[in-house]
Amino acid sequence: MLSRHIDPDEIIETCKEHPHRKHASRDGRQGHVQSWRRDEDASAAAYQLLHDETALDGNPLLNLASFQEADKLIMENMNKNLVGDLWHAPKEGKVIGTATAGSSEAIMLGGLAMKKRWQEGRKAAGKDYFHPNIVFGSNAQVALEKFARYFDVETRLVPVKESNGFVMDPNDAIQYVDENTIGIIVIFGSTYTGHFEDVALMSKLLDDLQQRTGLDIPIHVDGASGAFIAPFAYPQLKWDFKVPRVVSINTSGHKFGLTYAGLGWVLWRDESYLHKDLVFELHYLGSVEYTFTLNFSKPAAPVIAQMFNFLNLGFDGYRKIAWKDLRNARMLSKALESTYFTVLSHPSNNAKGKNQHENNDDPEHYMAGVPVVAFRLNDKYKEENPSVQQQWIATMLRTKGWIIPNYNAPQGAEDVEILRVVVRETLSEDLMERLIIDILGVTEALAGPNHAFSGDAGQPKGITHPDHDHARPVKDNFDGLGEALEQLGFSSQC
Structure with a gap:
């Protein structure tokens, strides 16, 4: 109206x-x-x-x-x-x-x-x-x-x-x-x-x-x-x-x-x-x-x-926020791209002039897009860890408080799975650093034969299921008798 x-x-x-x-x-x-x-x-x-x-x-x-x-x-x-x-x-x-x-x-x-x-x-x-x-x-x-x-x-x-x-x-x-x-x-x-x-x-x-x-x-x-x-x-x-x-x-x-x-x-x-x-x-x-x-x-x-x-x-205020969000998105992309992931948006190697503007904060020197970072496990990681399902990363990050969706690409590329992070103003550089550490931490925790999701039928270990007996605390860990069992779960030991 x-x-x-x-x-x-x-x-x-x-x-x-x-x-x-x-x-x-x-x-x-x-x-x-x-x-x-x-x-x-x-x-x-x-x-x-x-x-x-x-x-x-x-x-x-x-x-x-x-x-x-x-x-x-x-x-x-x-x-x-x-x-x-x-x-x-x-x-x-x-x-x-x-x-x-x-x-x-x-x-x-x-x-x-x-x-x-x-x-x-x-x-x-x-x-x-x-x-x-x-x-x-x-x-x-x-x-x-x-x-x-x-x-x-x-x-x-x-x-x-x-x-x-x-x-x-x-x-x-x-x-x-x-x-x-x-x-x-x-x-x-x-x-x-x-x-x-x-x-x-x-x-x-x-x-x-x-x-x-x-x-x-x-x-x-x-x-x-x-x-x-x-x-x-x-x-x-x-x-x-x-x-x-x-x-x-x-x-x-x-x-x-x-x-x-x-x-x-x-x-x-x-x-x-x-x-x-x-x-x-x-x-x-x-x-x-x-x-x-x-x-x-x-x-x-x-x-x-x-x-x-x-x-x-x-105008200037909105511009500063947009620049900040895009800068953080590029930071996340660069960190992920150099490890276990292929980045599908804001990749650092797509900067105009092949990285000659890497220290330039102007978004126009980079690939245009909104502050969204889409990524997936790279081929090397998948070859070395063929049993790992990418959706497990989203599940493990959820236990740390992060809500990062994992979904299939649209019609025409349905076989590709994508993880996605929306970089908002509230996602400060400190939070971004913590996010990067958590993503890499859970990805590394999944590598190898004895990861948190290994076992019968690939059932995750350490996830609480209140309606099942295996969700109860292990008695041997609390009665002071015998050797304590190894802790299972997604959180790192303090």
Whole structure:
């Protein structure tokens, strides 16, 4: 739902001129290479500004027009304009967007807009409009498949290849397009490996297709992870509204947007791409408002939290966090790559210029992607330890408190197993060092014939099973009689 009576640029300028902002100068901040802490005085200023602005909207207890808080409407519109600038929405158009319940709802809205626009064009041409399809890679998050199934759109999954980083190759995707294709979703930050799919190449191939066939196929960018990383880490990369064929973009506020879970955003480059059938007018809130979300009632807190981050951190703050996360991801990749693993994302040997920039902190000198490290056991380790299952590493790390998934690669490379670490702001360099030590420790503990998972049928030893007798303490270890048995388990002895 969008409010049209707030000037977001004026609000931002007010924030810049706020008396507390004098404490948040760039000179007072640390450089990119150091660990960066958020400015507490800037946080106070951002809080006060949002507190004052929402207070002026009226006391929610006295708002008898709606169950919703009016400040949510304000924040949605402010964010729309700000992110429109961040993603280079054309100035001549009228960018439009809304907050959503995560990227899943945002994907639904982006897909629905493309479907409605395709249907309208088919009806006008007197052609069949009952068999729409949509194209995206098999590495897609389940929300994309949900859209297709929920809204009766045929899914055309493009198999991925290990040689292409387990993401969709635009050259493969173009073969799935026909006159019933409502659009192509390009995944900008793969859930599996963190890689970016090539938006610019996809657009070029679709331009060529239009010249040959007349088919005008739009692109929706699923930037759930990458849309809050690329503007700050890879400003030269062409993926957003700078690519004319990109009509809509979604992102998650609760991933690298740094808010709590449950917030997403979707933007269209111009109102003309948001079909009128999706927009509803509301008249009972005291003024005319517009809604085009699947969920009407949503909490305002995550939206305000997003604005707090925008005001508090600003562009430089988000950039420093992105650089820090990517630096830590490269650190983890380098450590794993030199031991028992093959790294599938952020590999150190893929730096541009073959490591000549190894000490350079600028992400643009490295392979583009989000701070996700995907890796698997290398061939040498597997040859020396053929009985070891990679999933055991995830299980053993769980006993140390780490939750690191192990899963199969997408359709097209299903035989490859992947371990994955998402590097967030909270994963400090100290925690990163501990993680590396724990990963290497459990991997080494599995090597050789007498590892923790050896034995009958490969059953793990030392795992507690409260419902089984073998989970009880061994009496001989506690009664002081006889020789103590060797301790079994995943934790190292102190």
